[in-house]
Amino acid sequence: MNKVFKALSDPTRRRVLQLLRAGPMAAGELADHFPVSKPTMSAHFGVLRDAGLVEAEKNGRTVIYRLKMSVLEEALMGFAQAFGLHIELDEATALAGDGKDT
Amino acid sequence: MNKVFKALSDPTRRRVLQLLRAGPMAAGELADHFPVSKPTMSAHFGVLRDAGLVEAEKNGRTVIYRLKMSVLEEALMGFAQAFGLHIELDEATALAGDGKDT
DNA sequence: ACAATATTTAGATGATTAGCTAATCATCTA
DNA sequence: TAGATGATTAGCTAATCATCTAAATATTGT
Numbered sequence: 094m095n096k097v098f099k100a101l102s103d104p105t106r107r108r109v110l111q112l113l114r115a116g117p118m119a120a121g122e123l124a125d126h127f128p129v130s131k132p133t134m135s136a137h138f139g140v141l142r143d144a145g146l147v148e149a150e151k152n153g154r155t156v157i158y159r160l161k162m163s164v165l166e167e168a169l170m171g172f173a174q175a176f177g178l179h180i181e182l183d184e185a186t187a188l189a190g191d192g193k194d195t
Numbered sequence: 196m197n198k199v200f201k202a203l204s205d206p207t208r209r210r211v212l213q214l215l216r217a218g219p220m221a222a223g224e225l226a227d228h229f230p231v232s233k234p235t236m237s238a239h240f241g242v243l244r245d246a247g248l249v250e251a252e253k254n255g256r257t258v259i260y261r262l263k264m265s266v267l268e269e270a271l272m273g274f275a276q277a278f279g280l281h282i283e284l285d286e287a288t289a290l291a292g293d294g295k296d297t
Numbered sequence: 298a299c300a301a302t303a304t305t306t307a308g309a310t311g312a313t314t315a316g317c318t319a320a321t322c323a324t325c326t327a
Numbered sequence: 328t329a330g331a332t333g334a335t336t337a338g339c340t341a342a343t344c345a346t347c348t349a350a351a352t353a354t355t356g357t
Contacts, residue, residue, distance in 0.1 A: 095206055101274075102204035103315085104197055111277055121333060133316055135335055140314095154324040154333050166280060172203075173271060175213055176264070179285040180275060205345085223303060235346055237305055256303050256354040299357085306351070314343070321336070327329085 097168040100144035105129070106137050110146060113160035120156045199270040202246035207231070208239050212248060215262035222251075222258045 100106055105127060112118060112126060124134040138158060141147040145164045150157045170180045202208055207229060214220060214228060226236040240260060243249040247266045252259045272282045 098200075098204050098206075098209070102200050104200075105315090107200070107274070114278060119333085120335090124334095129315085130317060131334070132318085132336080136315075139335090151323090151334095156334065162278070165278065169271070169275060169280065172209070173282060176216060176267065177285050178268060178271065178282055180280055180282050183279050183281040207345090221303085222305090226304095231345085232347060233304070234306080234348085238345075241305090253304095253353090258304065300355100301357100302353100302355080304351105304353085307349085308347105310345105310347080312344080312346100314341100316341085317339080319337085319339105322334085323332100324334105325330100325332080327331095 094168050094171060096144040097146060097164070098172075100140050100146055103137070103140075105134075106141055109137060109141060109158075110160060110165065113147060113158060114162075117150075117157045117159040119152075120158060123158060196270050196273060198246040199248060199266070200274075202242050202248055205239070205242075207236075208243055211239060211243060211260075212262060212267065215249065215260060216264075219252075219259045219261040221254075222260060225260060 108126070109123060112123060120135065120138060121131070123138075124131045127134060138147065138149070141158075142149055146161055148159045148161055150159065166180070166182060173180045210228070211225060214225060222237065222240060223233070225240075226233050229236060240249065240251070243260075244251060248263055250261045250263055252261065268282070268284065275282045
């Protein structure tokens, strides 16, 4: 869980996760949303991968990143519960619900 | 909100917040729970203060730290909502509810 | 006033991090 | 087989971070 919080501590990475909420996206397309170099973004992807927050799937010469919502949810839940907060998935608002993230 | 996530990215600081959940505590007593020097802990307190997650009140020669639950809650809520997650305070489990945290 | 106690500040150090450019690897297509 | 494309790795720098010891500040009690 520490890796998840470390990963979430950078605003660029948090925004990557948000972009992935709408659905899987290629590394390059993802990188185009940020004002930093592609190698820098690749490093960010590595941190997110290492934390288990995203999954990479190679598709030809592109790499598709997909949000692993369940990992984010569980980390957040574990932490929130320790403070008497309760987290639940709001099905109405949930996008990217193709079930492939577990 | 970035400062909050930065503050939460360190396990020592997360545990400080958890300890404070049971109620306000002096800096020294708090520090006794960790295997690092007091100046190091003082720096951690500074980060938490800067993020607005705790409040310091000087009482004689001790400094009492208090968790500002509402700040933690709002940061977590703001983030969770962006992912279709819903956070709410679980009144049953809520400790430290002396209302002095806002 | 002095000594003890509680905490923070100052200053240094080693580790990690985010960023860059240049180079490499893998894949596709002409 | 070349060239082009998408992404990562290598190697570097500058900045931030967690930690330490020693010193300073503030407060209390004798």
